[in-house]
Amino acid sequence: MSAGSLTATAEGDYVALAASGAWTAERAAELERIIEETSRRHAGARRVDIDLARIERLDTFGAWLIERLQRTFATRGSAANITGLSDSDRALMEELRLVNQVRLPKRAATNSILRTLDSVGRGVADIGGSFVLVVQLFGALMLAALGTIAHPTRLRFTSIVHHLERVGWRAVPIILLSTFMIGAILAQQGIFRFRTFGADMYVVDMITVLVLREVGVLIVCVMVAGRSGSAYTAEIGSMKMREEIDALRTMGLDPVEVLVLPRVIALVLAVPMLTFLGSMAALYGAGLVCWLYGGMAPQIYLERLREAIWLPTFEVGMIKAPFMALTIGLVACTEGFEVDGSAASLGLKTTASVVKSIFLVIALDGVFAMFFAGIGM
Amino acid sequence: MSNNPPVISVRDLVVGFGAATVLDRASIDVFEGEILGFVGGSGAGKSVLMRAIIGLLPKRHGTVEVFGSDLAALNQRERRAIEQRWGVLFQQGALFSSLTALQNVQFPMREYLRLSPRLMDEIALAKLEMVGLSADVRGKYPAELSGGMIKRVALARALALDPDIVFLDEPTSGLDPIGAAEFDELIRTLQRTLGLSVFMVTHDLDSLHAVCDRIAVLSAGQVIASGPIEAMLASEHPWLRSYFGGKRGRPVQRRDARPTQH
Numbered sequence: 001m002s003a004g005s006l007t008a009t010a011e012g013d014y015v016a017l018a019a020s021g022a023w024t025a026e027r028a029a030e031l032e033r034i035i036e037e038t039s040r041r042h043a044g045a046r047r048v049d050i051d052l053a054r055i056e057r058l059d060t061f062g063a064w065l066i067e068r069l070q071r072t073f074a075t076r077g078s079a080a081n082i083t084g085l086s087d088s089d090r091a092l093m094e095e096l097r098l099v100n101q102v103r104l105p106k107r108a109a110t111n112s113i114l115r116t117l118d119s120v121g122r123g124v125a126d127i128g129g130s131f132v133l134v135v136q137l138f139g140a141l142m143l144a145a146l147g148t149i150a151h152p153t154r155l156r157f158t159s160i161v162h163h164l165e166r167v168g169w170r171a172v173p174i175i176l177l178s179t180f181m182i183g184a185i186l187a188q189q190g191i192f193r194f195r196t197f198g199a200d201m202y203v204v205d206m207i208t209v210l211v212l213r214e215v216g217v218l219i220v221c222v223m224v225a226g227r228s229g230s231a232y233t234a235e236i237g238s239m240k241m242r243e244e245i246d247a248l249r250t251m252g253l254d255p256v257e258v259l260v261l262p263r264v265i266a267l268v269l270a271v272p273m274l275t276f277l278g279s280m281a282a283l284y285g286a287g288l289v290c291w292l293y294g295g296m297a298p299q300i301y302l303e304r305l306r307e308a309i310w311l312p313t314f315e316v317g318m319i320k321a322p323f324m325a326l327t328i329g330l331v332a333c334t335e336g337f338e339v340d341g342s343a344a345s346l347g348l349k350t351t352a353s354v355v356k357s358i359f360l361v362i363a364l365d366g367v368f369a370m371f372f373a374g375i376g377m
Numbered sequence: 378m379s380n381n382p383p384v385i386s387v388r389d390l391v392v393g394f395g396a397a398t399v400l401d402r403a404s405i406d407v408f409e410g411e412i413l414g415f416v417g418g419s420g421a422g423k424s425v426l427m428r429a430i431i432g433l434l435p436k437r438h439g440t441v442e443v444f445g446s447d448l449a450a451l452n453q454r455e456r457r458a459i460e461q462r463w464g465v466l467f468q469q470g471a472l473f474s475s476l477t478a479l480q481n482v483q484f485p486m487r488e489y490l491r492l493s494p495r496l497m498d499e500i501a502l503a504k505l506e507m508v509g510l511s512a513d514v515r516g517k518y519p520a521e522l523s524g525g526m527i528k529r530v531a532l533a534r535a536l537a538l539d540p541d542i543v544f545l546d547e548p549t550s551g552l553d554p555i556g557a558a559e560f561d562e563l564i565r566t567l568q569r570t571l572g573l574s575v576f577m578v579t580h581d582l583d584s585l586h587a588v589c590d591r592i593a594v595l596s597a598g599q600v601i602a603s604g605p606i607e608a609m610l611a612s613e614h615p616w617l618r619s620y621f622g623g624k625r626g627r628p629v630q631r632r633d634a635r636p637t638q639h
Contacts, residue, residue, distance in 0.1 A: 341520020
């Protein structure tokens with residue numbers, strides 16, 4: 001089959017165009033250039049004949065290009081006739097005569113400064129909007145919680161235990177491992193720096209305060225947000241995509257009570273436990289490094305630990321844990337409900353869930369730091 | 378119709394999962410320019426056969442020839458060339474959820490053809506209009522479209538590269554009778570306009586009657602019969618009799634008995 005081509009014979013304001021060869025998808029890019037050039041070169045033509053008799057193969061692409069050529073001449077006020085159309089191609093040409101008749105509105109051009117300002121503005125509004133959504137879900141969650149207090153049988157105990165196993169029990173190994181390593185690293189760095197001015201012993205005080213007040217709970221929350229928060233968002237999001245949440249609603253069930261409440265309760269119970277375990281693992285790791293790297297006997301380490309741990313230090317970390325768990329749970333579930341139909345939005349919302357909950361956990365930690373300083377703990 | 382050469386020719390195809398054999402030496406031909414309706418009970422393996430032809434499922438035995446060449450014997454490049462000549466409409470549409478209707482139709486063009494953005498827009502819009510959608514749907518995402526619209530956009534995507542063969546997996550399932558009849562009409566029109574060969578898996582007796590030139594029946598892993606609908610209705614085979622003669626089959630027969638009354 002020969003390649004598609006278009007030959008032109010001009011006589012004054014009359015042009016005879018003859019198309020031949022294959023006018024098909026594979027050659028469409030080249031054919032488009034050919035028809036554009038032809039219509040430009042014969043811009044002054046008043047009468048045009050387009051002969052299709054020698055076309056060997058015509059598909060939608062080729063037919064549309066011929067239709068476009070004809071329309072280009074028509075908009076200039078010159079009549080273009082199509083001749084030599086075979087019976088098999090006639091239906092296709094007639095079909096294409098009907099399409100693309102509506103002029104699509106051109107998108108208004110905006111300048112880049114306005115576009116940037118626009119997206120910044122929308123971004124800020126979105127932050128406000130997503131905060132409102134979290135607060136809304138918090139309200140709905142409290143209502144659902146009150147409802148289950150009034151009717152304790154409505155509390156989904158099995159579901160809570162199931163989620164507790166997933167976000168608590170199964171997270172224990174990785175939480176222990178990472179906090180153990182953080183404790184060891186802190187101890188090594190502390191010993192290395194403190195040794196230069198002979199204050200090795202105070203490493204234990206530093207580690208105690210850091211681990212019990214801040215690092216233990218933060219590391220656990222970051223791990224939980226990445227591990228369980230993302231899972232919550234993905235689960236609720238895909239349920240939203242498949243209309244399972246609508247199905248729950250039509251059965252007279254409250255999605256917040258059925259889906260969110262057990263998940264958040266499980267997180268609020270699991271995170272303090274994980275924080276405790278994580279802190280212990282960090283202190284253990286620190287002790288091991290003090291012994292093996294710093295040459296501090298375990299008995300001395302334990303002695304120092306006993307002196308350095310002041311009950312409020314431990315309490316501060318543990319008090320923060322459930323609030324941070326609540327934040328992670330609320331953000332994760334809110335983002336899950338925000339998923340719309342597309343696969344991309346599921347990914348987007350899962351990312352947003354993890355990023356937002358980690359950020360909020362850190363911000364909340366700052367607020368707590370000021371609060372505890374205020375009340376002298 | 379059967380004077381034309383077959384575009385698809387399946388011989389002794391065996392496909393199974395684990396210990397179960399779904400297709401047991403099934404053979405079928407699709408001739409150029411015909412609409413073949415492919416029927417069988419639920420779970421009989423209609424979709425499995427379609428998927429085995431287009432290469433989504435591995436076969437254990439047998440040959441699949443498309444346009445006269447054995448698919449198993451082709452290298453990657455030759456296979457690509459064949460794949461560009463068929464389009465597939467999946468049962469649920471299988472539109473890409475993160476692309477708009479227009480982008481979905483443009484997707485195969487973007488992959489295989491080097492076209493200017495203007496031409497790509499025009500062709501994709503033309504295809505959307507040819508399947509009976511207005512230009513307003515172009516910016517909509519699949520989640521914003523109704524079931525019938527999704528099927529139409531999916532059909533437009535299947536037709537994006539102007540294929541020679543179209544595989545339709547239950548094109549009218551989930552559509553109301555009016556929508557289904559319109560879709561049948563659309564398939565018939567497109568088949569005539571574009572000169573397609575159509576392989577249609579269906580359960581819809583009305584579709585079989587309205588648009589199919591020939592019907593093939595799958596039962597117990599084999600194609601037990603093929604021919605025009607009249608032959609199917611006249612058949613003595615027990616499965617065929619219960620399929621076409623059952624409660625749902627009767628209207629088709631009745632209409633067939635009084636062809637002049639309109």
